[in-house]
Amino acid sequence: MTITMKTEGTAATLHVEGWLDTQSSPDLGKAVKALPEETAALILDFKKLEYISSSGLREVVAAYKKMKDKNGTFSVIHVGNEVMDVFRLTGFDKKLDIRSAGEVIR
């Protein structure tokens, strides 16, 4: 799995590529932790994410909570069908701002 970060002002985008499983999930946690302090908007771009496990979900929720605690915004975009199924199954699609591949940010 590879994570690339792009920042634009106070908005940060993490492009996550490959498998977000038990082994690689901690890397996402570290990437979120390493975000600049002033980050007010975090976007996870899952365009090239192939698989997410429950430990991956945990990191996504942790990132969401971190942003919520400092009144920032949090979105997951370009979510593919398989990963979207996981979000639907766990009900996260209703709690978090999660958009499938077709949707665009408002």
Add this chain to the structure above:
Amino acid sequence: MKLYKKLTVIFAVCILSFGILACAAGFKANYRREQERNQAYLLRCAHLAAKIFRQSDVAELASDGDSIYYQDCKREMDQIQKEMGLKYVYTYVPSEDGRSLTVAMISGMTEDTGWKPGQIVEEEVPSEALHVYEGREESGFRIVRNQYGYVATAYCPVYGPDGRIQAVTGADLERLEVVSAYFREVRWVSAWILAGCGVLFFLLRYLSRHCVIRPVVELSEHMGHFVRDREEGREFARLAVKSRDEIGQMTETFNQMAEELAYYIKQTADMAAAAERKRAEMEAAKRIQEASLPDGDDPYKDDPRFSLYAGMKAARQVGGDFYDHFKISDDRLATVIGDVSGKGITAALFMMRAMTLIRERTLEGSAPSRILEQANQELCVRNPSGMFVTVFIGILNLNTGRYSFASAGHNPPYLCRGNFEAIRLESGVPLGLFEDEEYVSADLELNSGDSLFLYTDGITEAMNRGKELWGEVRLKETLNLHQDKTCAELLHMIDHAVAEFAGDAEQADDITMLCLKYN
């Protein structure tokens, strides 16, 4: 080859070469001096002999070898030859062209030469003798090997009473005698030099052994014993540093190295022991966790209304899967399955907490949605590590077959009514995340013969070496293939199919299943 042997050979070669060179140099230097001395001696002899003829006309003298005067002169010359140890002493007059000579007198082994007084010998006169006769040189000297032997010869002119050169006197010395005498002398000197070399050799050998070899051997023996001593429980004793040279330095370095090594060995052993303790603790935690799950092997055999079978196959680490089943009352059976995110002790503790909370709330008689909400609220409090757990809970009325259930982000169970199909349900988010989350209960009416299959994603996300997931399609196929089997058999079939698919890939997640059949 050992260092000591190497050094011995090096010393031997060096010293021997030095000795030979010294002897050769001494020999050469002395040989030249000896030669000069020899030459001077011979010349003196020649001069002495030449003086005999100072008062006489040599040509005239030679014409009559029997005259008394000649005999007197001859005696004098014989005396010089004998006393001086010469081979020959002779006087002759070279011819004008130097191709012949006229013998005047000769002493020595005359029969060897066959020279007689007055005889003209057809023989090339040596250039040294000719130069002397012609007055071009004061004297002449040569070493030659000819028909008369190997000789050194000195020539000097014979002056007549008128002061003119009238003949040449030669004095011959046997070279072999000179050379062998010289060698006799040099032999002793060489012997002394070589003896000195021998002493030097043994001295160097001793010094190298004492100052270099022995300390190095001692050091290497100590190094060799280091590990053995440790194994036998002996403490490392520092080596005494006896000198301030490189060997002393090496000893000091070894001391330091050995101490550091001992320190690291101890540290590694401590770490291994700590790791072993931790492993044992984890093992114990795992056992406690597994023991906290109810018996899966159809504990309700006496009740003809249903059969149930459940099992969990834990991954290597302590995991967070759990299942639960218990009767709330005689006609109500609760079935619970859950999966805590993450692994390790934190996940296991969180799982225990979740499981206990759900059991308590269920026993209080609440509806499934309410049970999840209550458990969620309690789990959200004091959850510093942001753990969450997906839960499916279903309560079966054993008399009516009504199965009411709720899900907190868990995989929908499969219902077999002719064919296994996943239940459609409205799921809330997993427990432990959002305190105010609301959950929804739903109902199913089970008919006699219907089966329910509850599972965790350890099954659908079981992976083979090619990182391929087992998936829901395979799960459904396998379930339908064995739908007429008993609960226990069905679970074994699924387990077998998953294991076969995974092959030698390590089981990454807990595998948990629960099968319920309503009769």
